[in-house]
Amino acid sequence: MSKVLFTATGLKKYFGGVTAVDGVNLEIREGQVVGLIGPNGAGKTTCFNLITGLYTLDAGHFTFKSKPYNPASPNEVARLGIARTFQNIRLFNSMTALENVAVGMHTRTRQGVLGAVLRTPAQRREEARVLEQAQAWLDYVGIGAFADYLAGQLSYGDQRRLEIARALASEPGLLALDEPAAGMNATEKLKLRDLLLQIRSDxxxxxxxxxxxxxVMGICDQVTVLDYGKVIAQGTAAQVQQSPAVIEAYLGGLHHG
Structure with a gap:
């Protein structure tokens, strides 16, 4: 069995009198795809934002690569090796696809502002390396031919793939994807599925x-299901699909309606 990469223990988050996340535990092993699902309002995005530093914890703790971490900001989390995408696409539309991916490598570069201003040999070498690697990531996600296109000119599905390429460019240990298939058509979803399976196999x-x-059920090794901020099921895809609590959470309204 692979090593544990990430754990979340006893996560809690309150918004006023509402408990959005209530004692969530989560474990991710190296080389796994772990799904976090649940009905609307279940607390998935809040949990995701806690993990990636957009929200601060009210209780609980994290470990990443066997070390505790308390995410104070998204930048700090990115430097640790956790990269994320967003439900709503957040690209620099007036920059090329290549430049967008290069931006994702900022946590892995060494030359500072002075080097950029003076255009030192070291800075020029690093810039060439960054652009070469950015092109490689575009090739990896299948949109290498569009490197010189403005991000805003790409199709919706290709913009989603560009976001994943930018996240991968930071060389994360954990890739956190927030609804990457949202808005995709059936063909785009199949391409996304193949890409995620490739990332896992690598x-x-x-x-x-x-x-x-x-x-989720087709690619995830483990699935955690939330409802009203609590974990109601964890296990393989087959196990959670058989859970009465999961069936009730997703279909209860239909049974009662």
Missing amino acids: GKSILLIEHDVKL
Whole structure:
């Protein structure tokens, strides 16, 4: 069995009198795809934002690569080796696809502002290396031919793939994807599925929030299901699909309606 990469223990988050996340535990092993699912309002995005430093914890703790971490900001989390995408696409639309991916490598570069201003030999070498690696990541996700296109000119599905390339460019130990299939058509979802399986086969770990349950069940090694901020089921895809609590959470309204 692979090593544990990430753990979340007893996570809690309050917004006024509302408990958005209530004692969530989560474990991700190296090379696993772990799904985090649940009905609307279940607390998935809040949990995701706690992990990636957008929200601060009210209780609980994290470990990453066997070391505790308390995410104070998204930048700090990125430097640790956890990269994320967002439900709503956040690209620099007036920059090229290549430049967008190069931006994702900022946590792995050494030359500072002075080097950029003076255009030192070391800075020029690093810039060439960054652009070469950025092109490689575009090739990896299948949009290398669009390197010189403005991000805003790309199709919706290719913009999603560009976001993943930018996240991968930071060389994360954990790739956290927030509804990457949202808005995609069936063909785009198949391409996304193949890409995520390739990322997993190359040894990366993925935390996936996704409303497309078919996609989640088809690629995830483990699935955690939330409802009203609490974990109601954890296990393999087959195990959670058989859980009465999961069936009730997703279909209860239909049974009663």
